[in-house]
Amino acid sequence: MREPQSITVNDDERMIPTWSIVAASLAFVVVEYYFWFIAPTQRHHPASALGFRIYFNLTWGFLVSLYFLMLGYVSKDAPRRAMSTRFWMMICFVMPAGIGAVLYFLLRQPEVSRCPACGAFVLSDFHFCPQCNYQLTASCGNCFRTVRATDQFCTRCGHDLATDQTPARLRVLDH
Ligand SMILES: [Zn+2]
Numbered sequence: 001m002r003e004p005q006s007i008t009v010n011d012d013e014r015m016i017p018t019w020s021i022v023a024a025s026l027a028f029v030v031v032e033y034y035f036w037f038i039a040p041t042q043r044h045h046p047a048s049a050l051g052f053r054i055y056f057n058l059t060w061g062f063l064v065s066l067y068f069l070m071l072g073y074v075s076k077d078a079p080r081r082a083m084s085t086r087f088w089m090m091i092c093f094v095m096p097a098g099i100g101a102v103l104y105f106l107l108r109q110p111e112v113s114r115c116p117a118c119g120a121f122v123l124s125d126f127h128f129c130p131q132c133n134y135q136l137t138a139s140c141g142n143c144f145r146t147v148r149a150t151d152q153f154c155t156r157c158g159h160d161l162a163t164d165q166t167p168a169r170l171r172v173l174d175h
């Protein structure tokens with residue numbers, strides 16, 4: 001399991017790791033095998049209609065696969081948010097019916113990355129690095145809301161961005 005120190009800016013690695021895709025595929029096969037070959041021999045009542053069985057079996061297979069893909073996603077997503085990967089994978093693993101995953105999405109923190117200038121951890125909504133004052137995103141010189149690098153005027157207050165000491169579009173160095 002990867003730990004938070006491997007955070008990089010612009011980490012564009014796949015969000016679903018290979019191990020969880022393999023686990024999900026295996027789980028799907030196991031579930032299908034169980035429902036098609038094991039379960040019918042243990043029932044004493046007549047088998048239900050084939051259409052219903054296909055629907056039922058595939059649904060369970062996909063749900064179990066989704067569970068493993070979810071674990072894989074959390075293992076990749078938690079470090080980007082400086083959250084405890086082990087703790088949240090445990091929660092997702094032990095909570096029934098995907099409640100752990102729902103909790104994770106409700107409680108997850110904003111993404112963190114590193115300041116390109118000094119390497120300090122910064123949240124995605126920061127305009128400036130709290131350690132070195134490096135400008136992380138373009139912002140209006142009047143209302144300090146985020147603007148796009150190509151904007152001439154602030155979309156919130158109409159401020160002429162060209163009159164800023166350093167125009168926002170020239171200050172963007174990252175993002
Ligand atoms: Zn910095």
Ligand SMILES: [Zn+2]
Pocket residue numbers: 140141142143144145154155156157158159
């Ligand atoms: Zn503004």
